[in-house]
Amino acid sequence: MSKIVPVILSGGSGTRLWPVSTGTAPKQFQPLTGGDSMFLQTLGRAVDRTRFAAPLVVCGPAHVAHVEADLAAGGIADARIIVEPAARNTAPAIALAALATLADDPASTILVMPADHVMTDVPAFLDAIEAARPAVEAGALATFGITPSHPETGYGYIAAGDPLAEAPGVRAVRRFVEKPPRDKAEAMLAVGGHYWNAGIFLMRADRFLAELERQHSAMASSCAAAAAKARRDGARIHPDPDAFLASPADSIDYAVMEGAERVVVAPVDPGWSDVGGWAALHELGDKDGSGNVRIGEVIAIDATDNYLRACEGKRVAVVGVSGLIVVTHGDDILVIPRERAQEVKAIVEYLATNPPR
């Protein structure tokens, strides 16, 4: 059995974590959750070289420097970096990675992981990979379904079907469910057998490319041409820009998974979060006795359930506030209620149309 090739998709811009995360310095490269960046944490899940091959990172030109700095900081010397000439969503990105691994090993299996997720129970994730492996070897496309903790309306769901005989704990996928309204999310939790779609996949590279060819031959051929004419520069792989730009843009969910044959789901509860905003960081963080997450130099008096982040020599002092996000970064200070933390995008949009200083 060949080793699994970790494929790290690092295309996100993470503007919901402004001002720390920005288009040029997105969240996966920031020490937001303590310790390593989320990018390095993601690589760390597949660092055991007896089970995993050297990783492949897919990112845009603006982030290559971040990727290389993090790889150096993490002591990961064997990674290769596919530099997308432009963003074409996840299906073409994964196609480039699949093509690169096939060149090394016609039987290669890839583990696709977004670079900006957190997992607190990595062994549970590794167990799920092992559980899915026999089905994947036999040709299935495996998703990892996160056990839902609440009726979240911000994620897609996977409806699981029959258990597989050849892979205990793994189940056929009945269907993919788009981000549901609240009542539908509650109904799915009540009935059971529904999981969050975390965008993590395990599959044979040849099987993924065959499905892409079958469902989206234009995308498949554009990516194949871009990979065939790729330019190499040390660990960097530069797909041919003209060929790649000819590819339609689409997600792996729409372009491949929803219409694919033999899709399975490995249910898992790895303490997962996509760190989709400041409220998620409040949830993930260590709290004081009043439910405040305090990072850096913080004074909090009669204050409850706040996320208070003072960085780079700043000092944040609050009195009598509750449920607030207060974040400093550089010269920026953000104040927003936790329950409205997603609306930070309104500031990012404002800044995009009103150039800063």
Added chain:
Amino acid sequence: MSKIVPVILSGGSGTRLWPVSTGTAPKQFQPLTGGDSMFLQTLGRAVDRTRFAAPLVVCGPAHVAHVEADLAAGGIADARIIVEPAARNTAPAIALAALATLADDPASTILVMPADHVMTDVPAFLDAIEAARPAVEAGALATFGITPSHPETGYGYIAAGDPLAEAPGVRAVRRFVEKPPRDKAEAMLAVGGHYWNAGIFLMRADRFLAELERQHSAMASSCAAAAAKARRDGARIHPDPDAFLASPADSIDYAVMEGAERVVVAPVDPGWSDVGGWAALHELGDKDGSGNVRIGEVIAIDATDNYLRACEGKRVAVVGVSGLIVVTHGDDILVIPRERAQEVKAIVEYLATNPPR
């Protein structure tokens, strides 16, 4: 009639405006209300040298540099500065000033003004001074009673009595009322004839000293000794420390006014504020259409009735908050609800017992 000597009391530390105002750089020297510092605004009310003599500033050693820098910035070259060896509250401070003016002019009249108040209608204040002048020349101690706009519980009140025959609009003082509970404040507003005690006084220096001698001879003699043995250093007057430190500490209200003979009140509505906290600065400031005061680089989205102060290159961005104070100063960021703005003192106390970085 001799000119009035403005006496500026600059002893306050203004910790209710932390982090901008601190013990070493108190609020009267900060450009908090736009334009000049409150110290210079106070001097500016008595800048007409046809009516007012050169001013006397009373401050502590820690603030002399601020005073001199502000005087230079304001182009006020004739001021003298009494440097108190230690704080002994307002009665001894005013005694030192009265003694200094008497040395120049035995008939001197002093106008005592705290350095950290705002007035938006200075002509109204000057008119009230003129109205009180005849009674003061005849020996009365005049207070200025601010027309109350609301039943404030944070100020003392002056209950006015009969109008004076010799000074139209000026009234005898019936009594001084300590900071009242809410219901008593409301009752005073309802009945009328009650004014806020702003700590502003007009009186002949000899009359003030005579009252002090009569009511507090120990204080009077300590101050007289401190003034007699004062050391001069350019515009600075250094009262003798040993003599001054022997003086009891007390306010002019308790030590003199409450027990004095012939106390009068000149009612006035000069758009007065003692800028007693961040909520007052919200009240005083120019507001946008949503009731936000914005100072410096501020982005406010779906935000109402906030005081948002971004200084020194900082940028404050808020979404969906209401009634908040957000203040940056140096590396400090304060977030506190407007209605609890007085509790900023809890932070100052915390910092006093937990030394900063």
